Amino acid sequence: MLKKRIIPCLDIKDGTTVKGINFEGLRNAGDPIELAKKYEEEGADELVFLDITATIEKRKTFAELVKEIAQELSIPFTVGGGISTIEDVRKLLEAGADKISINSSAVKNPQLISDLAKEFGSQCIVVAIDTKFVDNSDWVHVKGGREMTNLKTLDWAKKAEELGAGEILLTSMDGDGTKNGFDLRITKLISENVNIPVIASGGAGKIEDFEEVFKHTKATGALAASIFHFGEVKIGDLKDGLKTKKIAVR
Numbered sequence: 001m002l003k004k005r006i007i008p009c010l011d012i013k014d015g016t017t018v019k020g021i022n023f024e025g026l027r028n029a030g031d032p033i034e035l036a037k038k039y040e041e042e043g044a045d046e047l048v049f050l051d052i053t054a055t056i057e058k059r060k061t062f063a064e065l066v067k068e069i070a071q072e073l074s075i076p077f078t079v080g081g082g083i084s085t086i087e088d089v090r091k092l093l094e095a096g097a098d099k100i101s102i103n104s105s106a107v108k109n110p111q112l113i114s115d116l117a118k119e120f121g122s123q124c125i126v127v128a129i130d131t132k133f134v135d136n137s138d139w140v141h142v143k144g145g146r147e148m149t150n151l152k153t154l155d156w157a158k159k160a161e162e163l164g165a166g167e168i169l170l171t172s173m174d175g176d177g178t179k180n181g182f183d184l185r186i187t188k189l190i191s192e193n194v195n196i197p198v199i200a201s202g203g204a205g206k207i208e209d210f211e212e213v214f215k216h217t218k219a220t221g222a223l224a225a226s227i228f229h230f231g232e233v234k235i236g237d238l239k240d241g242l243k244t245k246k247i248a249v250r
Contacts, residue, residue: 003250005045005221008228019226029229042235045250051081070096103128104142117164127165132173167197175203182213191218207241
């Protein structure tokens, strides 16, 4: 059985870590490199860095930051934000990222998933899906959650796998930053209907939330941000708690 992964996520804006609720109202959470080192020491299995205001100008600075992060970390990390070409991915992987995450660009141009998988291998291509429950259905949202698409979440997850994605990072926008627990319904639906790893994201508030998502869905990883950034849950305590519940963690 695959051991479950605990994955802190750092949203980066102008070189600083920030965190909001339901994708809005951002506040400063500290220096990304210092946080990354702390999380590795505490026992994080992987890290995700998302450049949430990625533009062409800022992307160059982000690649520099990735280089600095890579020098400090020995655990795998994923980077995302504004990635839309093979060249973007090459730069970030060369800077030291282990995986890249694409979202809006994959929805706009699904062929990108296949092109990247062909060029770099599926194992380093993560398709991030921001999903929201609207009018009794789950819909994919893009542009940092600001724009609803006409893609149903389950259809898009299956399509992403078919096109060569190696992993899905599934964020429930309804849960994001609320600390009310992961969205078990959508996580279960997606993780049971694709054959690639699914990381649950959005809503973690306490140790029990991780226990629930691992017990009731097939998610292989769980991602959280604010509870780690603001010291509400320590990664070591979280892993110890999961072990006592007989959940295999790394």
